[in-house]
Amino acid sequence: MIGLAIMAIFWFMAPIEPITPVGMKVVGAFLGMVYLWSAVGSLWPSLLGLTLIALSGYGGQGAVGFKAVFLNAFGADTVLLTLFAMVLFGAMDEAGCTKYIARWLLTRKIINGRPYAFMGVVWFTCYVISTLVSPITGLILMWPITLRIMDTLKIERGDKIWPFFFVGMFAVMTLGQPFFPFMGAQLIVVSAYGSMTGVPADLTPVPYVSYMALNFIMTMLLMVTYIIILKFILRPDVNKLKGVDADQLAREQPLPPMVWPQKTMMIMIPLYLIMLLVPSFLDKSNPVVNLLATLGPLGVTIVWIIFFCIIRYQGKEVLNFKEVSYKQFNWGIFFMIAAAVYGANALSNDATGVKDFLLNALNPILGGQSEMGFVAIMFTVALILTNFANNAAMAVVLMPVVLAFCDQMGLNPMPVAMGVTMMVFVAMLTPAASPHAGMMHGRTDIYKTGEILRLGFPICLVTLVYYIFIGYPLAKMLF
Template sequence: MGPAAGSKKAVASDKGILPNDKMVYFHSLVGLAIMAIFWFMSPIEPITPVGMKVVGAFLGMVYLWSAVGSLWPSLIGLVLIAISGYAGQGALGFKAVFLNAFGADVVLLTLFSMILFGAIDEAGCTKYIARWLLTRKIINGRPYSFMAVVWFTCYVISALVTPITGLILMWPITLRIMDSLKIERSDKIWPYFFVGMFAVMTLGQPFFPFMGAQLIVVSAYGSMTGVPADLTPVPYVPYMAFNFIMTMLLLITYILVLKYILRPDVSKLKGVDADQLAKEQPLPAMVWPQKLMMLMIPLYLIMLLAPSFLDRSNPVVNILATLGPLGVTLIWVIFFTIIRYKGKEVLNFRDVAYKQFNWGIYFMIAAAVYGANALSNEATGVTGFLLNVLNPILGGQSEMGFVAIMFTVALILTNFANNAAMAVVLMPVILAFCGQMGLNPLPVAMGVTMMVFVAMLTPAASPHAGMMHGRKDIYSTGEIMRIGFPICIVSLIYYIFIGYPLAKMLF
């Protein structure tokens, strides 16, 4: 086809609406229709008239978050809640919604934590972390040790930044290793290696409760349960321990199943050489700003966790408790903005924000947390409605039966819709029935929080799942389903029978 033909095709596309654009318009209309239907419907007792409008706005946002995007659906949802009269009538009520939604400390924490941890990636620190882990001599001639180190590296990078960053960084490295070892696409170990790599990334994503999409869920839980502003919504150490223990159990299980049951040929991986990898992945010596950022990571965690363990009568501990996660994050952002290297700020706020800041998550957190709080408010009557409707299904269940149903629903929904949004939707149900059954809601809520990140079976499961499904040179849909589906089922079983009892002990 010559240039002329290509030009005609481009002109035709300009004059028409592309198929993808048509689907966006279709889903947009469906989401807006959901909002409109609830706006004009007669109230379903015990939901109040205002409650119906809030429910419509929230459900419309959930649909649009999954099918279209995060930014404008969040804004229109907040607009509808604002004009519903939920926060008061007229201009004062309208302003109150946006002031409370975007003035919440969790929204500000999202902004500055994305900048701070984005700066770590911009400085190239994640590359040094990956190189250090992948050049340990324990991998020499040991195929399963090599795979374990690769997968653990994926876990660390996903937890520190995002799974998307992890995939962008790790795909080229691992593909180059596979090529050097003459491992081909047709080799049996190939799909197990790469699907396992993705699974660990998605399981590791919610490790830190104070950043990323998991912050939406954690903050919604805190908002619905009325956690005071000077306290964290969930205790950080038990939360991180919960994610780490469960992910490592699942990783060990995956390795054992591969080694002793499936037994793919891994003989080519015996050629892995840590020294050779170090030569093939050359990086310049770290400069002092990079070392300082690497040091910041453990110091940041210590500053966040110290008030949980040390006596607050100590002036330093008291200051850290006063600062909280938002204040500690701001201190580090200010520090790295002040110090300079070669005439430039170590943290160039504008550049890092341009490359690393995710506006979709920012607006979604504001809308999701405020909307979730509105749903659980007595003025809407939603909690009473959920109790009435779901009581025949969940009311007569045992504790483990209730947990199994909630975790299963979370797993199914997250593979077809936005993961954080699905957890927020389930949160009022968890709180209502845990209250009715006399259960501590925190272990159930945190189990659901982890389950909604076991998202890999469809492109709609998460942005990084969409990336995985799009790499047809690495993954086929059949391989993802054949390997990913058992991973999801085993994860569900583990979280029900191991994770929930563990969460009850930790929390």
């Protein structure tokens, strides 16, 4: 009812200069969607928001304008990429590839008798799984494994190392979630940025290598910092972890030998990335490079799906599109991407007057700030909002503000925008922060709310400081 009320109020309210009458309806639809995404769900609020934007006349008058909104929203390559990427990478999870990745990493002999090496390997494993599939998959896979290890080592719930280990594990997962800019909720933000800045359809919204490098460097830096603080400052008792034995873990986590379809899917990951990145480095006069540039992320993803659908193992398709999509496809994310990207583009359009309104309203707060002051405020706001609402939605809401004030201050908006993108995934302090945060808070057998807040708040604060003083300068170099 609150979400519907937000939409209705803006629909009938007199325009607030310089927002236009159409702009008021678009703002109401978008803010209503943002609220409902956090409080209710993603699917029907997205459809309702797009319906109201279509009825506002933003896409044109009458039935033609109404259809244009939905055709443009769902016909965007971002939405199609989301559909096919979820199936392609979901097939990896269905084939059990993530289990083999986890077992391989957790059975490295470097962990023998080295508690902090063991924790680092576990957390890095969580990071890898989170980037390839999702933090939810990472938790579902890693909770049973790590709990079994703790039980074997006789580490009890009351031992001091317990909360440090499990909260740290979750933190690394949530930091790693936005690693790939062409899949998951982060695609919503990256695509919204590209749409608002007018990036041509044949170009990627952000340089993929720079984006992934920023996430990887900052996550690893934060993980190492956490380990250093544990080892040299907090110094919890880790003697029981010295009993970790890679060979024993290998025996306790038996998996059958990998078959060739699983090996092919594992090889696909680096080949997929190479196919996406090659056009950025090599001359497009080369026919192969030109073909890859023409295909883009959407085409490359479809080609791999075709390949895995064609090849067969034991008389069955390696990738059964229907079965994989039934288990792995997230309709909420799909509809949310369509609505969020289209709605964000509408907000930034001059026809709505929203950009000018934001400049006038926020200029007293942000207008007189230095570059670092502006960055600090935006990153802090992103961190606070994301712990109470939908991650991607909060970033999309902040994107017009970032772009407007970067333009006013003469700053390159990409480093600020990508910093905000990373910050909105530092979501762990409340159950509403993200679906996987809700899972974490719900596992009272592993986490106590007090422990999550006691450790999570400093982790979030250190992450904020790192991104302001290290991440942002690094992003300026990378972008």
